[in-house]
Every structure is written in C-alpha cells, then in structure tokens.
Amino acid sequence: MIRKPAAKSTATRASCSDRHRLYQYAVQDVESEIDFVEQTWAELRHRPAVFLREDFCGTAQTACEWVGRSVDHRAVGVDSDPSVLDWGRVHNLSILTADQRIRTELLNMDVLQAHPGQADIILAMNFSYYLFLHRDDLRAYFRNALLGLVSDGILFLDAYGGYEAPMVxxxxxxxxxxxxxxxxxxxxxxxxxxxxxxxxxxxxxxxxxxxxxxxxxxxxxRLWTLPEIREILIEVGFSQVDIYWEGTDEAKNEGNGIYTPSDSGDADPGWVCYIVAQV
Ligand SMILES: C[S@@+](CC[C@H](N)C(=O)[O-])C[C@H]1O[C@@H](n2cnc3c(N)ncnc32)[C@H](O)[C@@H]1O
Structure with missing residues (x-):
C-alpha cells in the first residue's frame, strides 16, 4: 500500500495560543501585586484584611492569589465581560482547592453598579480605570469604590506615565x-x-x-495624570491618598521593585506607580 504523505500542518504558534494565557504570562505579576498589598496593609492597619474585591478582574488571577494566601481570605471579582470571567472560571478558579473556590465569587457587572458588600481592600489594577474617559465617570467609580469599603478600608490602584506615555x-x-x-x-x-x-x-x-x-x-x-487622579479621590471623600513610587537600583540604573510613599518622582521616560487611597 502506498502511504500518503502526512498533510503539512498549517497551525502556527499564533493560531494555537490562548490570548488570555499569554496576557497572564506577559502582563500580570499577581504574586508581587499581592505582596505589595499585604505589606502596605500591614504597615497602615493593625488588623488582618479578609475581604478583597478585585474590580476589572478579567481572569480573576489576582483574586485567586488572595484566597490562596490564607484560609480566612475571601474575594469577589467584578468584570463586565462574561467571556473573560468564564475563562477565569475554567483556568484559574478550577485549580483552586474546593475551599478556596467557595471563598471566591465572580460577578459579571459594571464596576459602576456593583455593590458586593463592604470590602477591606479594593484593587483596580493594570490601569483599568483609565477606561473612564470623563471626569464625572471616574468620580462615579471612585465614589462607588469608597462606598464599597469598610470604615478603615483601602483602595489600591496602579498608574503609569512618563514622557513616552503620550507618544505613538x-x-x-x-x-x-x-x-x-x-x-x-x-x-x-x-x-x-x-x-x-x-x-x-x-x-x-x-x-x-x-x-x-x-x-x-x-x-x-485616557492617560490620566497623578494630580488629576489624586484630586478626584480626595473630592469623593478618601481621607488620604499616597503615591507609592518605585526606588532605583543604582547599579543597574533601573527600578528596584520597591515602592514607598513619595512626594516627588523622577521625570522618567516611563514609570509605573501604586496609588493607595484610605477611607
Ligand atoms: C486592562 S483589563 C485588566 C485585567 C486585570 N485586572 C489585570 O490586572 O490585568 C480591563 C478589564 O476591565 C473590564 N472592564 C472594562 N470596563 C469595565 C466596567 N465598566 N466594569 C467592569 N469591568 C470592566 C474588561 O472586561 C477587562 O477584563
């Protein structure tokens, strides 16, 4: 019998890859993010945080990291896209233990409408709140976050900028x-x-x-600036808003991954910082 040559595969790495998986590898560093959140909380509050809400949660990888750190932790993730939440359920929540999964809830809602109980901590990471293009919408989001926090709760945001940020x-x-x-x-x-x-x-x-x-x-x-973000957070009623700026590794002349409260930063081409807003 003459054997036919095997059909040449037309599959490429791009066609076989999962965009959410690639995003998690390339963009997210949930361990460092939750390290920063836990360390900052411990410096500012003398009680453990239990309930974390992850706004714009996408695949909810950060919420999963939170519930994995303590049997007392619970998390709710909020995202308006049901397909990304489904991906998170299948790939991230599925690898949690049964107990961790019970402590993790995903809500398919607009963050402007979500009221999933009062959290100790709300996270809005990877600049997702930049999706609000107008001051009124950003103010409404920050106000809803404030209402969603307990009386000593903390909102953690990140922000980026620098002179290359508005460049094509x-x-x-x-x-x-x-x-x-x-x-x-x-x-x-x-x-x-x-x-x-x-x-x-x-x-x-x-x-x-x-x-x-x-x-x-x-x-x-919208590429929001730090003074705008800070002013709006104060306007809605947060009592203290601090910018945590990254230190410099002098030998390598690059960021050292250590963020501390700062009143001035370097005019770098590109920077990322944390914003810590206390109720
Ligand atoms: C930049 S991704 C961030 C994903 C993840 N939080 C991270 O740290 O990488 C933005 C996410 O926000 C969601 N989103 C956009 N507008 C939203 C809104 N108004 N309410 C809830 N989720 C929203 C999108 O569906 C998307 O999953």
Whole structure:
C-alpha cells in the first residue's frame, strides 16, 4: 500500500495560543501585586484584611492569589465581560482547592453598579480605570469604590506615565511561558490625542515561527495624570491618598521593585506607580 504523505500542518504558534494565557504570562505579576498589598496593609492597619474585591478582574488571577494566601481570605471579582470571567472560571478558579473556590465569587457587572458588600481592600489594577474617559465617570467609580469599603478600608490602584506615555510607539518585550516557549509581547501606543488625552493602545503577540496575534487586546483610554487622579479621590471623600513610587537600583540604573510613599518622582521616560487611597 502506498502511504500518503502526512498533510503539512498549517497551525502556527499564533493560531494555537490562548490570548488570555499569554496576557497572564506577559502582563500580570499577581504574586508581587499581592505582596505589595499585604505589606502596605500591614504597615497602615493593625488588623488582618479578609475581604478583597478585585474590580476589572478579567481572569480573576489576582483574586485567586488572595484566597490562596490564607484560609480566612475571601474575594469577589467584578468584570463586565462574561467571556473573560468564564475563562477565569475554567483556568484559574478550577485549580483552586474546593475551599478556596467557595471563598471566591465572580460577578459579571459594571464596576459602576456593583455593590458586593463592604470590602477591606479594593484593587483596580493594570490601569483599568483609565477606561473612564470623563471626569464625572471616574468620580462615579471612585465614589462607588469608597462606598464599597469598610470604615478603615483601602483602595489600591496602579498608574503609569512618563514622557513616552503620550507618544505613538511600539515597545516589544521578550517573554517565556511556563513550558519555556518564547514569545514577544508588543505594547502598541497607536494614537494619542493631546486635546482629550485619549489614546488607542493594543497588545500583540509575536512568535519565533514568525506568526503574530494581532490586536489580542485593544484599549481606548485616557492617560490620566497623578494630580488629576489624586484630586478626584480626595473630592469623593478618601481621607488620604499616597503615591507609592518605585526606588532605583543604582547599579543597574533601573527600578528596584520597591515602592514607598513619595512626594516627588523622577521625570522618567516611563514609570509605573501604586496609588493607595484610605477611607
Ligand atoms: C486592562 S483589563 C485588566 C485585567 C486585570 N485586572 C489585570 O490586572 O490585568 C480591563 C478589564 O476591565 C473590564 N472592564 C472594562 N470596563 C469595565 C466596567 N465598566 N466594569 C467592569 N469591568 C470592566 C474588561 O472586561 C477587562 O477584563
């Protein structure tokens, strides 16, 4: 019998890869994020935090990290996209223990409408609140967060900026998944309008087989400044708002991953900081 040659596979790394999995590898560092949250909470409060709400939770990886750290911890994740929550249920909640899963709830809601009980901590990470383009909407979100916190609760945000932040540019970064497969994360600042400070940004993924996942994620958001964010947080009633700025590793001339409360920062091309808003 003559054997037919095997059909040549047309599958590429891009076509076989899962965009949410790649995002988790390339963008998220939930261990460091929760380390910062726990350490800062311990410095500011003399009781353990129990209930954490993760706004804009996406795949809820951070909520899962929280419930995994203590049998007392519980978490609620809020996201308006049911498909990303489903992905989180299948891939992140499924690897929790049964007890951890019972302590983790996912809500498919707009963060402006969500009232899932009063949390010790609310997180809004990876600049998701930049999706509010107008001051009134950002104020409404911060007000809802304040109402969603206990009387000594804390809202943790991150923010980014620097003189390259409003530029049109692409920034590739080499990454690797848990199986040692290389890929490139490409952050694409596709447009910036100085009149309203709004910009189109995309995330693409590229692979060593020259395939590319184009616009795996796209955002249209406003590049808010730290003084604007701080002023609005104070306006809605947070009593204290601190900027935690990253220290410098002098030998390497780069960030050292240690964030401390600061009143002034360097005029870097790109920076990321935490904002800690206390009720
Ligand atoms: C930039 S991703 C952030 C994902 C994750 N929190 C992280 O740290 O990487 C933004 C997420 O916010 C969700 N989102 C956007 N607007 C929202 C809203 N008004 N209410 C709830 N979720 C929203 C999107 O569905 C998306 O999953």
């Amino acid at each position: 540019l692409t920034e590739p970064r080499e990454c690797q998944d848990d199986n040692g497969n290389d890929f490139t994360y490409v952050w694409d600042q596709a447009s910036f309008n100085p009149i309203d400070s709004c910009m189109h940004c995309h995330i693409h993924f590229e692979f060593p087989d020259n395939s590319r996942m184009e616009k795996a994620f796209s955002y249209y958001w």
